Amino acid sequence: MQLIVNITVLAAIYALLACGYVLIYRVSRVMNMAHGELAMLGAYLLYTTASLFVGHPIVAIAMAVVLSLTVGVLVYVVLMRRMTGEMVLAAILTTIAIGVLIRGFVVLIWSGAQQHPLQTLNFSNPSIALVGGARISTCAALLVLMTVVVYGALFAFLRFGSWGIRMRAAGQSPLLAAQRGINLNAIYALAWGLSTLTGSIAGMLIALDSGLDQTMVVIGLKAFAPALVGGLDSLVGALVGSLIVAGAEVLAIHYIDPLLSDVVPFLVLLAMLIVRPWGLFGTREELDRV
Amino acid sequence: MSSQPRASGYFRTSYGEDLALVGTRLRRVSLALFIATLILFPFIASPFQLDLASQVFLACVGALSLMLLTGYAGQISLGHAGLLAAGAFTVGILFREANAPFWITLPAAALVGALLGVIFGLPSLRLRGLYLAVSTLALHFVVIYLGGEYEARRGFSTGIVIDPPRLGKLFISDGRAWYFILLAAAAATLLICLNLLRSRTGRAWRAIRAHETVAEALGIGIAGYKLLAFVISSAITAVAGALFAYYRGFVSVEAFSLFLAIQYLAMVIVGGMGSLLGALLGAAFVTLFPYVIESALLALPGAQSYASLLFAVNYSAFGLVMILFLVLEPLGLVGIWHRIQSYFQLWPFKHRPAAGGRR
Numbered sequence: 096m097q098l099i100v101n102i103t104v105l106a107a108i109y110a111l112l113a114c115g116y117v118l119i120y121r122v123s124r125v126m127n128m129a130h131g132e133l134a135m136l137g138a139y140l141l142y143t144t145a146s147l148f149v150g151h152p153i154v155a156i157a158m159a160v161v162l163s164l165t166v167g168v169l170v171y172v173v174l175m176r177r178m179t180g181e182m183v184l185a186a187i188l189t190t191i192a193i194g195v196l197i198r199g200f201v202v203l204i205w206s207g208a209q210q211h212p213l214q215t216l217n218f219s220n221p222s223i224a225l226v227g228g229a230r231i232s233t234c235a236a237l238l239v240l241m242t243v244v245v246y247g248a249l250f251a252f253l254r255f256g257s258w259g260i261r262m263r264a265a266g267q268s269p270l271l272a273a274q275r276g277i278n279l280n281a282i283y284a285l286a287w288g289l290s291t292l293t294g295s296i297a298g299m300l301i302a303l304d305s306g307l308d309q310t311m312v313v314i315g316l317k318a319f320a321p322a323l324v325g326g327l328d329s330l331v332g333a334l335v336g337s338l339i340v341a342g343a344e345v346l347a348i349h350y351i352d353p354l355l356s357d358v359v360p361f362l363v364l365l366a367m368l369i370v371r372p373w374g375l376f377g378t379r380e381e382l383d384r385v
Numbered sequence: 386m387s388s389q390p391r392a393s394g395y396f397r398t399s400y401g402e403d404l405a406l407v408g409t410r411l412r413r414v415s416l417a418l419f420i421a422t423l424i425l426f427p428f429i430a431s432p433f434q435l436d437l438a439s440q441v442f443l444a445c446v447g448a449l450s451l452m453l454l455t456g457y458a459g460q461i462s463l464g465h466a467g468l469l470a471a472g473a474f475t476v477g478i479l480f481r482e483a484n485a486p487f488w489i490t491l492p493a494a495a496l497v498g499a500l501l502g503v504i505f506g507l508p509s510l511r512l513r514g515l516y517l518a519v520s521t522l523a524l525h526f527v528v529i530y531l532g533g534e535y536e537a538r539r540g541f542s543t544g545i546v547i548d549p550p551r552l553g554k555l556f557i558s559d560g561r562a563w564y565f566i567l568l569a570a571a572a573a574t575l576l577i578c579l580n581l582l583r584s585r586t587g588r589a590w591r592a593i594r595a596h597e598t599v600a601e602a603l604g605i606g607i608a609g610y611k612l613l614a615f616v617i618s619s620a621i622t623a624v625a626g627a628l629f630a631y632y633r634g635f636v637s638v639e640a641f642s643l644f645l646a647i648q649y650l651a652m653v654i655v656g657g658m659g660s661l662l663g664a665l666l667g668a669a670f671v672t673l674f675p676y677v678i679e680s681a682l683l684a685l686p687g688a689q690s691y692a693s694l695l696f697a698v699n700y701s702a703f704g705l706v707m708i709l710f711l712v713l714e715p716l717g718l719v720g721i722w723h724r725i726q727s728y729f730q731l732w733p734f735k736h737r738p739a740a741g742g743r744r
Contacts, residue, residue, distance in 0.1 A: 126515045177712050183514040184461050185711055188654055191647055192707035199701025203694060316643075323519060354537065358530040361523035365508075368520045372512050 096227030098345060104235045106341035107242040111297035112318035113325070113333040114249060115290035121328040122266045122286040125175065125186045129194035130294050131315015133170070136197050137163035137295020138212065138302035138311065139205050145215040152216045159299065160292065167291025171284045179283075198312065209308040212299070220304065234304035241300060245293055249330060262286060266328065313357065320360035324367045326377020335375060339363065406579060423568060427561045435560045437673065442567035443629055444668035446574045448652040450621035452664035453578055455653055457587065458614035459594030460509050464521035465649045467528035468619050470641035471501050472626025474532045477545035477636035487550035491627050498623025499616045501528070506615030510608050513597075525646060532638045544637030547630055563632055570628060574621055578661055581617070590614055594659075651703070655710050657717025666718040674706065675699045 112134060119127045127133075141159035148155045170193060178186045213220055213234070222230045253259040265272040265282045273279050298311060321340040325332025344359040373379045397403050407413050427435055447469060454460050472494040479485040479493055501524075508520035536542055549558040557563065581587050589610045592600035601607050630636045648671055656667025678699050714720055731737065 124515075126519070174708065174712065181715070184455070184518070185654075185715065187461075187515065187518055188650060189708060189711050191650075192704045192711060194704070195644070195647065196701050196704030196708065199697050199699070199704055202697035203701060207697075319519065320523075323516075354530070354534060358526055361526045365520060365523045365527070368508055368512060368516060368523075372516050 096225070096229040098349060100225065100229045100231050102338070102342050102345045103239055104231065105345055106337040107235075107239040108297060108301060108314065109318045109321045109337035109341055110334050111238070111242050111245060111300075112294055112315055113322035113337055114246065114330060115294040116319055116322035117325075117327060117330055117333045118249075118286050118290040118293070120322075122262055123175075123179070123283050124183075125178070125190070126319075126327075127290065128187060128190040128316075129170075129197060130290070130318070131312040132194040132197040132201075133163075133166065133291045134294035134298030134301075134315050135201060135307075135309070135311040136166060136298075137291065138298035138307050139201055139210075140166075140295070141299045141302065142205070142210050142212040142215060142307060145212050149215075150217070152218065155216065156299075160296070163295035164288045164292045166295075167288040168284045170291070171287035175287065176280065176283070194312070198309065201309070207309060209306045210302075211306050213303045213306075216303075218303070232304055234300060238297075238300040238304065241296060245296065246330065246334065249289075249293075253330070258282075258285060317357070317360040320364040323364055323374055326374025328378060329374065329376035332374055332376030404583060427564045432560050435564050437676065439560070439564050439567045439632065441669045441672045442564075442571040443625060443632065444649075444652065444672045445571040445665055446567075446625040446628070447622055447649055448656070448664040448668040449571075449574045449578050449661060450618045450625070451649050452653050452656075452659075452661060453581070453590075453621075454614050454618035455650070456659040456664070457582060457594060458590035458611065458618075460506075460611060460614060461514065461518040462505065462521045462615075462618070463518050463643075463646050463650070464505055464525035464528070465622055466641045466643060466646035467521075467525035468498055468501060468505070468622040469626035469629065469645065470532050470638065471497055471528055472623030473630035473636045473641070474535065474545075474626075475623065476627045476630040477547060478535065480547050481539070481541075481545055487631065491624060494623045494627035495620045498620040498626075501623070502616035502619030503612060505619060506612045509611050509615065522643075525643065529638050529641060532641070536638060544635050544639075547634050547636060549634060550631050558634075567628065567632070570624075575661065575665070577621070582661070586610065586613065648703075651707050654707065655717055657719030658715075660717075660719045662722070663717050663719040666722070670718065671703075674703065678702050 112130065115130050115134075116127060119125055137159065140162045141156065144155040144158040144162070145152070148158070174189060174193065175186070178189050220232050220234050222232045223236060224230055251259075253263055261272070261277045262282050262285065264275070265277055265279055269279055272282075294315070298315075301307075301311060301314065317340075318337075321336035322333050323336070324339055325334065325336030340360050340363050343363050344356060347355045347359045367374065397408075402408065407416055426438065430438065447465065451462065451465050454462055475494040475497045476487075476490045479490045485493070505521055505524055509517050512520055536544070549556045551557070557566065582590075589600070589605045592603060592605055593607060593610060597607060633640075652667035652671045653664060654667070655670050656665070657663030679695060682695060682698060710717060716723075727737065
């Protein structure tokens, strides 16, 4: 029973991070290697706002959410906008460089030591007993709940919202979308903003649950595996992929070797790349040269 | 090498001249001077400068091999740190388990690298661009895991210590000796790359990079040449890793983080895609960069207060430089070099004559 809870929590973490990869890839065909770093930055922003607005947790959280959205939009407007039309490699490398830059800045500003935004916010994190003797911490439960909310909102937004429909159109054919008067720059900026927002929410909740330091980058990188397993342009795929990868990882840790935790997602990813590179739910497509 | 017509005209009259590596007398003289400087350098340099130069040569080997793969054959690899680790661990394991001398471990490292190259290369037959980058990234983590597992199982949790290589009764541990060994390794790699690139193989790689379908239509066996690129590049990289292990005398998975792979990619980018000179310039730039930052930072007033931040400053400055090159100068240092060259060639004019205007 505890295993199932662990799998669910890990899957929720992966799903919340993976949807950021999917959003950006879907509209602009760029793989954002800085996603883990952006998530970490979001968590650090929460830590800062929490220490600025002591006693007003709601204000602090709202501020952090708005700030992370801004960061995402800024990353696109300042840097990634220039990389449209460049080689795939150049775009990937730019995101990698952004990641390196963020990591350096985070250490410069907040130091490399582990922080605990939970205490700064004055929240407590009691564990809740579930049926079957399993336990889950409040923050982890919140994480699962948040994943459901975020995915629900994203599905609704992409299906019914006018900006969501524009986003899908831009993803399908940028040229035709631009012909119909859709502002591609705004769409891409929105995608980057939303992706950073969801990533940051994941980062904040992980930080609340288990403290905040540079290891979050690795979680962000591992979350790429579920995004690809499910298909890089499919949100449903990201959910399913998260369940598969999280299941494989938790079971491997439990039954084989705890050291495997950092490799299993990548092994699953490799297996998927060999069998079905476009993922479970992704669209098959012709891929760019370097 | 450079196919653009010289401002003074095009005077080659035979295929032999076209193929020659050092074409003109000026080039021969400057090359001889350069080599003489390199040979004299260790006799005037301090041990610290010697170490820096050796590191640059080591980086050159890795950067050249990555340039071969990414800059010429057009296959992205985010897994080169894994290959370096594989080479270093081959040395470490053979030394620890079998006490093997370097003339066994180095070829063994090359062999392991070549084998891994096949494994790294196999996805490239089906995948391109981003997906290939991801698959090599995944393999990087697998290799690192295997290395870490070996360390943990055999009780070398802090790393494997390796004795310096022995030649007869002589231990090679002197900084000057290492300088020459690594210089020779870098020079040998450069020669291998130069010769590969002006042969059938190199032309096939460039064709694949330019357009796969067209290359196939021209009768180039895509699969074979792609795998060959991976195998050669990986074998050279693994040898670089093995040399690194001997040079440091110490192997540990911590040294081969993803950041190392990023650094090697940065060498290729900063230097300039598709140019061996670029690989050399990039290797020197990326290797020396942290030391430049460090000395610049320590020269500022109140140096003691920043000393603890050095690592973070380095990190962010590195990211910033990478972004600047990618956004502002995609051709890299070589691009800048060519621009300076043509500025002086064309002086007092500003622009090249229109293409085809003069032959």
